[in-house]
Amino acid sequence: MASIQTGLQRPGSSDSPFHIGELAIQTRAGTLAQSAITGRRGIRDHMPDQHREFFAQLPFMLVGSVDVNGQPWASVLVGQPGFMHSPDPKTLRIDAHALPGDVLGSNVRHGARLGLLGLEPTTRRRNRLNAAVTNVDAAGFTLGVTQSFGNCPQYIQGRQARFVEELGPLQVLDQPRLLDADRALIEAADTLFIASNAMLDPASPTSGADVSHRGGRPGFVRVEGGDTLVFPDFTGNSFYQTLGNLHLDPRAGILFIDFISGDLLQLCCSASVVWEGPELEAFVGAERLVRLKVERVRRLVNSMPLRWSNPSYWPLLERTGTWALADAALAAERLAANWRPYRIAEVIDESAGIRSFLLEPADGHGVPHYVPGQFLPVALPTETGILRRTYTLSAAPSGRQLRMSVKRQGAASSWLHEHGAGAVIDALGPRGSFTFDRMRTRPAVMLSAGVGITPMIAMLDGLLVNNERSRFPYPIHFIHGARSENEQAFAAFLATKQRHHKNLSVHLVHSQPEGGLPPDNLKRHVGRVTIGMLKTLLPFDDYDFYLCGPQGFLQHLYDGLRALHVPDAQIHLEDFGGDQPLRRQPDADAPLAQIELVDAADAVPVPVLFHRSGRSVTWRPEAGTLLELAESEGLAPLSGCRSGNCGTCATTLLAGRTGYLTTSGAPCPPGQILPCISVPLASIDGGAVVLDG
Template structure:
C-alpha cells in the first residue's frame, strides 16, 4: 500500500491551532511543513517505537467533557500496531484514575509515546475503535514526530505496587503535598481537547491531545490555586495552545518518578502573550496560566520508577521564577539611577570603546530586548551631571550590560579618557522601542553605518548566538558600512560569527579603505551602501529590516531599500541624535498648538506661560529649571515627566512612548493649562 503525507484537502491544523500560528507569524510555513510531517497513519518507525515502550501518555475527556492526562503501563510490546492505521494498547488506567470509565468505543484520544532514556518521542491522535477489559484499539487520525527538546533523561525499573492501594485523595484545592510535588517537578503532561461542530472525525479537527512539558525544577510557579509556566520554542504546531485558544479546559498530570504517585489536576488554562514576567523569563516565548478546579492524587500506583540521568542541556539557557521576580521588581525602579561598576573596558577600534558594566547594588540587571539602549549619567568636569543614551551592544545575559561608545563630544570623551575598571557609573533601566521582533520568522536585514553597528550586535546575538544555532534559525544579512579598518569595530568577531552560522551572510563596505585594509578579508567592497549593492546581495523576499547609523547614511540606505520594493512598515530604524522621520506619515501629523498656555511646576513651585513654538522642556529651561534630557528628539525617554494636570500633544510624533500619566517634555506641547512634577 502506497502511503503519503497528509492526504486530506482540509488543513491538518484546526482553527484554534491556525489562530495561534497566525499570531506568531508562522502560519503559511507551518501549513506546508505540516502537510509533509503529519500523517493519517503510523510510519513503520513509529510503530516499532511504540512497541518498545513500557508506558504511553494518554489524554481524553471524561463524561463531563473535562480533559485528563494519564499513563498506561505494560511490558514492552503492550503497545503494538497490527497495521499502519491502528495502534493496540493492552493496558487500562489504574483504578480510580479519572479516565478509568472514559476509554470506550468512539472516544477520541491523544497519545504520546516518550522514551525518557533516549529523549525520543512521537505523537498519535485517534479514536477508540474497540475497548475491552484488556485494553483499547485506536484508529489513527494523526501521527507525527516530536523533537527531544526539554526532555530529562531517565532510566526506569519495574516495581510491584501495593496489593491494596491507598484510597484516592480528592479535593478542589492544592494542599501542601501537592504544592511540594509541583515545585520539585521538572516534567508534567497536559491534555487538551478541541471540537468543531460538524467537522468529520477523519480530519483530526475533533479530538484530544496530550503533550509533554519540561523545565528546570520549579519551572511551574504556584500562586494559591493558580499555576504558571513558561512556553518555550517548539515545533510551531501549537497543538496544546491551539486547543486552549478554542477550549480553555485542560488536565495536567504530574508523575512522581521516585514514589510512583500520580497527581492529576483539572482546570482552565489561558495563554499570556505579554507582560514584564514574560519579558524577564529567559527563553520563554509565552506563559501559560492554569487555574485548578479539581485535584486527584493516587499514591504509589505506578509499577515503574525512574532515576534521573541527565537534565536537558537546552534548559541551561532558560530562566527561573526567582530571577523573574527579581527582574520584575527592578522594573519598578526603571527611572531610578543605580550605580553600575565597570568590569572591563575593551578598545574595539580607534574611535569605539566597549564598557562592560555590572550593578553595584546587588539588585541585578533589568531584562531588556535586543536594540534597546541604556540611559547613563556622567559627571563631566566644568559641566556637571550630563545624561546620555548608549545602545546595548550585546543581548541580555542576566548578569551584565555592555555599551560601545564612539568618541564624539564631551561625555563620550570623559568615558574614553577617565572611566576605568572598578569605577562607578549611574544608569537607569534599559529602554527604547527600536527592538528586534523575536516572534517574526521573516528573514532579517541588519543594515548599519559606523557606530550604528551597536544595536545590531545585540540583535545578532539573538538571531545567531555565539554559542551555536538558535532554536529557530532565520536567514540574516548583516550589511555594514565603515570608513576604513581603523574605524571598523567588531570586524573580526563578525566574521567568526558568520563562519559559525550557515544562515548568516556578512558584507562590509569601506568608503575610504586604507592601504592596510585587505579586500576580501577586512572588507568586501568599496564605496557607499546604495541600491546597486543591496540589489546584488539580497534575493527577493519579505524582509524585516533594521537600520541604524549617521543621518546621511540612514537616508541614503532607507530610500535604497524603498526603491527595492521593501514596504515602509518593514523598515525599522533608529537615529543616533536628532533626526526627522525618514519618510513622513501625513496621517500621524498633529498641528502644533497656537494658543499660549499656563504651565505650573509642582516641585519647584514656579510657573510660566508656554508660548507657541516652544516645547515644554524649553519652557522649563527658560524658567531656570534643569530637567533631565538626552536626545531632545523624542527618541530616548530620558525627559519623561509626570503630568499632574492637563493634556499635551506631539506635533512631531516621538519614537519613544511615555507611560500613562507622563509627558515627553522634549517634544510635547500643551493643549490646555498643565502642571508638571518638576
C-alpha cells in the same frame, strides 16, 4: 515586486492538518503561514519506520484521554520495552493497561480518540501520535493512527528510568483542592504534561484528545492563591495543538510525576492563556503564560513501578527565566525613573574599538525587563564630573545582567573602556522605541554601520533562540558596514546564528578590508552599504527595514528607500546623534501628528514647573525648547538627537499643554512628549505646564 507564497490552507479543508482552534492560535501568534508549511511537511497520517521502532523501545508512554463528561486526563502507561509495537505504519498495538487507580482505564474504549507522547529522556527524543482505539481486549488495546509527527528536544530534562519490583499499598487521594504536599511537588517541578481535547467531527483527523510536554527550570510552575497554577509557554514547533484545543474547550488535564517516589499527581483544570501584560514580559523567554484553575486533584501513590535518576537539565534552559527573576524584574520596573547603581561584572572585547560591559545591580534589586533594541541611560562618575549618556543594550533580556556595547569615541566611552570590571555606574530603566515588530509578516532587512550594530544584535538575540527556533519565521537579511575585519564586531555571534537559523542571511560590508575571512565564510563585500549595493544583494520585495548608524548613513538609506517607493511606515530608524529630521518625505496617507504643531514666535509666556526637581520658571519664546529651558536652569535631562527622532528625551507631561515645533520621528507613549522639539502653550485657566523632570 515578487509575491510571498504563504502556503495557507482553508480552515477545515481536507488538506489542512490543523483544526479551527489551532488556526486561530496560529493567527494570534503570527505564525499562520509558516505553520501551514511545516505542518504539511511534518504531520503525517501514518508512522514513519523510525517512530515505530522508537515506540517499541520505550518503557512508558504518556497518554491524553477524555472521560464521559468530556474532561481531559493526562496519564502514563508503563511496560517492559516491547510492550508497544507496530504491525504496520497505521497501527500501534499496546499490551498494557492503565496503572492502578488511573481513570485512563475507563477512558480507553472502542472509538475513543487518544493523544500519545513517546518520550525518551536520556536522548531527549520525542514523537507524538493521535489515534483512535480500534480494539480493546484482555491484553491491552489497538490504535489506528490519525496523525503522527515528531517534536524537538527543547525543555526535556535528561533522566534514566528504572523499574522497581515492590510497591507499597496503593493509595488514591481524590480531593477538590491541592494539599501542601501537592503544592510542594508542583513548585519544585521541572516537567509537566498537559492533556486537552478538540470536540470536533469524530471523522476528522484533527479531532480528539492530545497530550503534550512542558518543561522549564525547577519552579517554572507557580502556585497562586492556593489552587491556581501559572506556567510560561516557550517557543515551540508553532503547531499549537494544546493551545488550539484550549481555544475550543478550556478544560485541561495536568500530570506531574514525582520522579523520586513515583507518585502521580493528576489535576483537572480550567485553562486560560495570557497573551500580554507586565507579568508575561518579565518572564524571560516566555511567549505566553498559561493559567490553570485547579478543580479536582487526584494523587496516585504506589501506582507506577518506575523511578528516575537525578535530572540532566536541557542545555539551553538557562536562557529561560524563573518566577523569582520575573518578580525582581517587575519590582525593578517600578524604579525605572530612579538612578540605580550597577557594577560592571565583566568586559568583553568585541572589536578593535567596541567593548561590551556586563552590568549587575549593586543595590540588591533585580534587573529590569526591556525590549531588544532599547537603550540604557547611564551616569558615569568621571574625574571632571558626572557624564550622562545613553548606550544601546546589545543582548536580549536574561533577567540576570544587562549588556551594553560601547565604541570608544569620547570622554564617557573612554572612561568606560579605561575602568572596566568592578567600576560602579548609575543607570535609569531601559527605554526607547526602536524595537522589532514581530507581528509583521514581511521579511525584514536590518541595515547598520559601525556601533549601530548593537540594537540589531539584541534583536537577533531575542528573535533567534535555542539554536534552532525563530520567533520570527520570515527571512531576515542582516547587512552591516564596518571599516575592516578588525573593526567588525559580533562576527562570531552572527556566524553562529546563521548556522542554526535558515531564515537569517548575513552580509558584512568592509570599506577597507584587510584580507582576512570572517567566521564560517560569512558573505563579505567590499565597499559601503548603499542603496546601489542593496539592489545587488536582494530582490526588491516587500520588506520592513530597520536602520541604525551615523546620520549620513541613515539619511542616504532612508531617502533611497523612499525613492524606491518603500512606505515610510516600513522604515524604522535609530539615530545615533544626528541633528536634522530624517523623515523628510512622510507618506501622503500617514496619520497626522496627534500633538499640535506651533510656531514659537507666536507663543506667549507660560509658567513651567519641573516636578521632580521642584524648579519653577516662566518660559518665553527666546528660551527655545523645553529641553533648552531645562538646561538653562541647571538641569541635566537625557537627550540624544535633539531633533525628535530618537525618543531619548521623552518625559511625562503631568499638566498643561505643549506643542511641537516640527514633526517627530519617534513615537511617544500616551501622556509623554519630546522636550527637544516642544514648547509650552497657554491654557485657558492660566495654569503651568508641569513636566516630570
